[in-house]
Amino acid sequence: VGGSKQDPSGTSKRPTIVDVARHADVSPAAVSKVLRDAYGVSAQMRERVTAAVEALGYRPMMSARGMRASTRTLGVSSLNVENPFFTMLLDGVAQEARRSAYSALITVTDADGVTQLEAARSMIDRQMDGLILITPTMSVADLDLLARDLPLVLLGRHGQGDHHDSVASDDAHGAELVVEHLVAQGHRRIVFHTQPVETVGLPETPREQGYRTAMERHGLHPDVMVGEWTLAGGERLAADLLARRPRPTAVHAGADIAALGVLGWMWRHGLRAPTDLAVAACDDVPTADLPPISLTSTDQHAVQMGAMATRMLIERIEGRSEPKHLLVPPALRVRDSA
Amino acid sequence: VGGSKQDPSGTSKRPTIVDVARHADVSPAAVSKVLRDAYGVSAQMRERVTAAVEALGYRPMMSARGMRASTRTLGVSSLNVENPFFTMLLDGVAQEARRSAYSALITVTDADGVTQLEAARSMIDRQMDGLILITPTMSVADLDLLARDLPLVLLGRHGQGDHHDSVASDDAHGAELVVEHLVAQGHRRIVFHTQPVETVGLPETPREQGYRTAMERHGLHPDVMVGEWTLAGGERLAADLLARRPRPTAVHAGADIAALGVLGWMWRHGLRAPTDLAVAACDDVPTADLPPISLTSTDQHAVQMGAMATRMLIERIEGRSEPKHLLVPPALRVRDSA
DNA sequence: CTGAAAGCGCTAACAT
DNA sequence: ATGTTAGCGCTTTCAG
Numbered sequence: 076v077g078g079s080k081q082d083p084s085g086t087s088k089r090p091t092i093v094d095v096a097r098h099a100d101v102s103p104a105a106v107s108k109v110l111r112d113a114y115g116v117s118a119q120m121r122e123r124v125t126a127a128v129e130a131l132g133y134r135p136m137m138s139a140r141g142m143r144a145s146t147r148t149l150g151v152s153s154l155n156v157e158n159p160f161f162t163m164l165l166d167g168v169a170q171e172a173r174r175s176a177y178s179a180l181i182t183v184t185d186a187d188g189v190t191q192l193e194a195a196r197s198m199i200d201r202q203m204d205g206l207i208l209i210t211p212t213m214s215v216a217d218l219d220l221l222a223r224d225l226p227l228v229l230l231g232r233h234g235q236g237d238h239h240d241s242v243a244s245d246d247a248h249g250a251e252l253v254v255e256h257l258v259a260q261g262h263r264r265i266v267f268h269t270q271p272v273e274t275v276g277l278p279e280t281p282r283e284q285g286y287r288t289a290m291e292r293h294g295l296h297p298d299v300m301v302g303e304w305t306l307a308g309g310e311r312l313a314a315d316l317l318a319r320r321p322r323p324t325a326v327h328a329g330a331d332i333a334a335l336g337v338l339g340w341m342w343r344h345g346l347r348a349p350t351d352l353a354v355a356a357c358d359d360v361p362t363a364d365l366p367p368i369s370l371t372s373t374d375q376h377a378v379q380m381g382a383m384a385t386r387m388l389i390e391r392i393e394g395r396s397e398p399k400h401l402l403v404p405p406a407l408r409v410r411d412s413a
Numbered sequence: 414v415g416g417s418k419q420d421p422s423g424t425s426k427r428p429t430i431v432d433v434a435r436h437a438d439v440s441p442a443a444v445s446k447v448l449r450d451a452y453g454v455s456a457q458m459r460e461r462v463t464a465a466v467e468a469l470g471y472r473p474m475m476s477a478r479g480m481r482a483s484t485r486t487l488g489v490s491s492l493n494v495e496n497p498f499f500t501m502l503l504d505g506v507a508q509e510a511r512r513s514a515y516s517a518l519i520t521v522t523d524a525d526g527v528t529q530l531e532a533a534r535s536m537i538d539r540q541m542d543g544l545i546l547i548t549p550t551m552s553v554a555d556l557d558l559l560a561r562d563l564p565l566v567l568l569g570r571h572g573q574g575d576h577h578d579s580v581a582s583d584d585a586h587g588a589e590l591v592v593e594h595l596v597a598q599g600h601r602r603i604v605f606h607t608q609p610v611e612t613v614g615l616p617e618t619p620r621e622q623g624y625r626t627a628m629e630r631h632g633l634h635p636d637v638m639v640g641e642w643t644l645a646g647g648e649r650l651a652a653d654l655l656a657r658r659p660r661p662t663a664v665h666a667g668a669d670i671a672a673l674g675v676l677g678w679m680w681r682h683g684l685r686a687p688t689d690l691a692v693a694a695c696d697d698v699p700t701a702d703l704p705p706i707s708l709t710s711t712d713q714h715a716v717q718m719g720a721m722a723t724r725m726l727i728e729r730i731e732g733r734s735e736p737k738h739l740l741v742p743p744a745l746r747v748r749d750s751a
Numbered sequence: 752c753t754g755a756a757a758g759c760g761c762t763a764a765c766a767t
Numbered sequence: 768a769t770g771t772t773a774g775c776g777c778t779t780t781c782a783g
Contacts, residue, residue, distance in 0.1 A: 102754045138476035138540040139776035142759040162494045169521035178535050181519040183507035202476040342704035366680035367705040440770045477760035480775040
């Protein structure tokens, strides 16, 4: 049979590759080849098929394609989007994906490591070609396990595995930049604020390391306080620091969100940065740049980090197997708070 | 043949439903039924199958399931995540999805309407069971077209279509709350800041309407300025307002992000809210609550809105067909800026 | 360069 | 209550 034939039924069913083939009077296999511009299609064939695709408004069904081949979909798992730093990473991923032939699909998880693993699994069940993971709490063992199953890029976490890539900020360097700046401003009693670390690869470790390195370079005494990188954690930090005698003159709050807590607590108690306490941190979230806040911070180029992770994942999907672990150098943004 | 048989090959291939069936010595259809707990399975059957699933670590491949039935996946399309209000909506969606049997997969789009339609299509190609759209620029015609193909919920936009649901803030009421508060503080020259509106259903319209209603209720003259709900738009607004004679005493900036621009411009020019100009807005983004900012704003309960949209979408996927259009009442958060 | 046929993993309709 | 069979829409051998 064959020959071009319009759908006579009233209901608008989505056209399939068979419909296109009939319309163009060729085989489904031929249409498939044109669509993926695979090897061995004549110009004439290509033209007929594209015309039919156009005419019918055909779009390939990716999940059917996924049963034999790639779905052209990147899975992204991200911890709570309420941290604007993660949000910027996601934006970078989305922008870069839009420039590519892939779609990026994001799952938002919560802090708990089991949920994060489940999110990754659930994306694998949905036939993602590869995964970008923004996941501070997943264990390295689980990470390696996942990486054995499909292309994987760690984002915002220092990786070392042989089976995946990673894109992180050069946190040690960033912390050094902050300390160097504070020292140049004449500060000597500089506190670093960190939080408890359970897994390997998190920014906390190199940040503290960079802080120590820079402090010792100047013959200063490292002074590390453990708390939480949250607004409330920052508030507690401020209360602690400002009650101490002798009072520290500067704090590296570890992360912007904690620094905002510090500034808020100070503000409510009639204290101001940098006069009463110089405050600096890392992340350079948009809020840091608002004039009433004006928080000195290290820009980690989050959008670019997201974009790079995306490019690296696509490379890996398309064949690369040697691991790449990228450290993006941060830049200090000096503002009023320090 | 049949009988339980372990995979002898070295490579760890993902087990399929057939492997489970063999392991449990039952038919694949039986396994399928147990998995979806469909009608007609004995307790004994259920037990054997679940044991085999457990033993093999089997997970159903959703895209294969999707070829005949539901993928248990909700698609969410959101404009640039850099607006924290959208971020909070997404968090609500993610939280609610985690409580359900569905996974939420998010696409981040840019402002352009064509891209937003393409994002929705791309999720349909990937067999989502339904869509939640956070999309200010998509035309109503496109929206209706999509809604004909699959369950659809509009989030953060006032809908009226017969074929989809919507969850939005009661923006008119919110704007009235703001004006009432400003009037109670003694303000009479109150400006409203909006932005050009091309599509129907956006919050700009009811917000301006609510503003006008409240102003007229008090015999005051509405004074609307058109600009852009961005940081830069807010800065321009501040420059304009503070150059006017007589100077307005209060502004409803339309959206927090614009209000932050206003406050920033004022700060840089040595002016302070509310003394030089009272500033209020809508969205109640987290930054509004920081003490140095302390922006009066209307809380739209974004997280709950996201959760409700999710529940409504699931209802629709599971059979409801009458449209539901929800307006969530906002609450005024009075802070120092007004 | 093109087409026929088999099959990806699952479910639905139909036996039994 | 369980198993058999026939596809879902696509890609991929493998013949021509």
